[in-house]
Amino acid sequence: xxxxxxxxxxxxxxxxxxxxxxxxxxxxxxxxxxxxxxxxxxxxxxxxxxxxxxxxxxxxxxxxxxxxxxxxxxxxxxxxxxxxxxxxxxxxxxxxxxxxxxxxxxxxxxxxxxxxxxxxxxxxxxxxxxxxxxxxxxxxxxxxxxxxxxxxxxxxxxxxxxxxxxxxxxxxxxxxxxxxxxxxxxxxxxxxxxxxxxxxxxxxxxxxxxxxxxxxxxxxxxxxxxxxxxxxxxxxxxxxxxxxxxxxxxxxxxxxxxxxxxxxxxxxxxxxxxxxxxxxxxxxxxxxxxxxxxxxxxxxxxxxxxxxxxxxxxxxxxxxxxxxxxxxxxxxxxxxxxxxxxxxxxxxxxxxxxxxxxxxxxxxxxxxxxxxxxxxxxxxxxxxxxxxxxxxxxxxxxxxxxxxxxxxxxxxxxxxxxxxxxxxxxxxxxxxxxxxxxxxxxxxxxxxxxxxxxxxxxxxxxxxxxxxxxxxxxxxxxxxxxx
Numbered sequence: 001x002x003x004x005x006x007x008x009x010x011x012x013x014x015x016x017x018x019x020x021x022x023x024x025x026x027x028x029x030x031x032x033x034x035x036x037x038x039x040x041x042x043x044x045x046x047x048x049x050x051x052x053x054x055x056x057x058x059x060x061x062x063x064x065x066x067x068x069x070x071x072x073x074x075x076x077x078x079x080x081x082x083x084x085x086x087x088x089x090x091x092x093x094x095x096x097x098x099x100x101x102x103x104x105x106x107x108x109x110x111x112x113x114x115x116x117x118x119x120x121x122x123x124x125x126x127x128x129x130x131x132x133x134x135x136x137x138x139x140x141x142x143x144x145x146x147x148x149x150x151x152x153x154x155x156x157x158x159x160x161x162x163x164x165x166x167x168x169x170x171x172x173x174x175x176x177x178x179x180x181x182x183x184x185x186x187x188x189x190x191x192x193x194x195x196x197x198x199x200x201x202x203x204x205x206x207x208x209x210x211x212x213x214x215x216x217x218x219x220x221x222x223x224x225x226x227x228x229x230x231x232x233x234x235x236x237x238x239x240x241x242x243x244x245x246x247x248x249x250x251x252x253x254x255x256x257x258x259x260x261x262x263x264x265x266x267x268x269x270x271x272x273x274x275x276x277x278x279x280x281x282x283x284x285x286x287x288x289x290x291x292x293x294x295x296x297x298x299x300x301x302x303x304x305x306x307x308x309x310x311x312x313x314x315x316x317x318x319x320x321x322x323x324x325x326x327x328x329x330x331x332x333x334x335x336x337x338x339x340x341x342x343x344x345x346x347x348x349x350x351x352x353x354x355x356x357x358x359x360x361x362x363x364x365x366x367x368x369x370x371x372x373x374x375x376x377x378x379x380x381x382x383x384x385x386x387x388x389x390x391x392x393x394x395x396x397x398x399x400x401x402x403x404x405x406x407x408x409x410x411x412x413x414x415x416x417x418x419x420x421x422x423x424x425x426x427x428x429x430x431x432x433x434x435x436x437x438x439x440x441x442x443x444x445x446x447x448x449x450x451x452x453x454x455x456x457x458x459x460x461x462x463x464x465x466x467x468x469x470x471x472x473x474x475x476x477x478x479x480x481x482x483x
Contacts, residue, residue: 057071105332115271134182146192147194147232173448177250178249226476374471402423415477
């Protein structure tokens with residue numbers, strides 16, 4: 001590290017420390033501490049201060065990403081926002097940690113077996129060798145998958161396929177604009193597709209539940225898709241346009257011609273044992289994810305998404321199944337990314353438990369009831385996207401935002417039910433900050449885009465997403481009786 005780089009990073013840490021101190025110890029009048037029914041107590045205030053300091057360090061990249069997460073956990077305990085052991089357990093004790101180990105091991109198996117290259121050739125045989133079309137193809141493929149197997153699983157499946165293409169083209173992480181756009185497409189495609197169906201993410205079923213129990217509005221699978229699919233259809237080309245403008249590929253086409261790709265696809269050798277075994281394990285894993293409601297109803301046991309991922313790891317190492325050795329696959333697992341997501345969950349849970357999240361949501365969502373419905377929809381979407389920065393979990397966002405919007409119904413004016421549902425849809429779109437969703441961590445670990453890259457592109461897409469969601473809800477909301 002040169003002296004200028006060290007000085008810049010120390011300056012960034014100093015800025016974060018000053019911001020933390022100001023926000024943590026600034027006296028706040030009761031009129032500021034109380035936002036509607038939400039009250040910001042000193043613990044919540046200090047938790048927000050820790051979040052603000054961590055955001056500065058993350059965006060300015062003054063420390064390794066996961067180290068900043070660990071620092072935030074320590075700071076939360078030091079300022080009294082929570083007990084350190086409890087903070088650690090809320091993140092590292094979450095089953096999503098095992099989920100990540102499982103899906104990253106499965107992703108490594110897909111690449112090492114050669115299956116990733118085979119599937120990437122299939123995608124390329126459809127899209128051709130145009131880098132622009134390939135980026136859109138991966139956006140659409142990720143969106144389609146996430147509608148049925150959740151955004152996290154989609155990102156885990158699509159990432160190694162994109163990585164195989166970039167490796168073959170010799171695209172260097174941190175330098176290739178094509179690599180940056182393609183890996184952002186992996187994240188965004190999965191996040192956008194999660195809006196399409198109730199099965200798209202962990203927060204969607206919660207939204208359906210809250211709409212039924214709190215607003216007494218039944219949101220069926222088809223009713224959700226009536227609004228979700230048009231949003232996905234409009235967001236995909238918008239995201240593609242942003243990626244092309246923000247990170248125009250340095251190459252217009254791959255080195256291979258379209259005919260070469262088709263010829264290579266048709267002339268591939270027969271699948272190896274490792275490829276077949278990996279494909280079988282992948283299919284079983286997806287089947288577990290898809291069939292978990294049926295399994296739960298038959299066996300009366302909960303089948304979390306992490307269980308399928310753990311089963312995948314076990315199956316990969318059943319004697320005679322593959323030739324893989326754990327020491328080979330573990331080299332491909334980004335352990336820093338796992339530390340990061342666990343630390344992010346701890347931060348999000350502490351913000352929730354201290355009441356800081358509820359206060360922040362009330363501040364952002366209150367006082368808009370007199371505005372026209374379309375403007376209220378736009379503001380709700382923008383507010384949720386802003387609140388998303390505070391959370392590492394779509395489920396947490398949905399848990400907090402939807403009941404809060406419904407509770408603020410009279411203050412939000414007519415159409416509060418539709419506004420709450422719009423907020424629930426938006427909870428999936430963690431498009432600004434890498435840490436706001438595990439979906440982003442998976443492609444981020446490849447090194448092709450930075451925190452700053454995603455933040456800039458996400459801030460460009462955010463107003464477009466707000467307008468699209470508001471437009472679709474304004475047109476179709478009255479038709480299905482939610483506005």
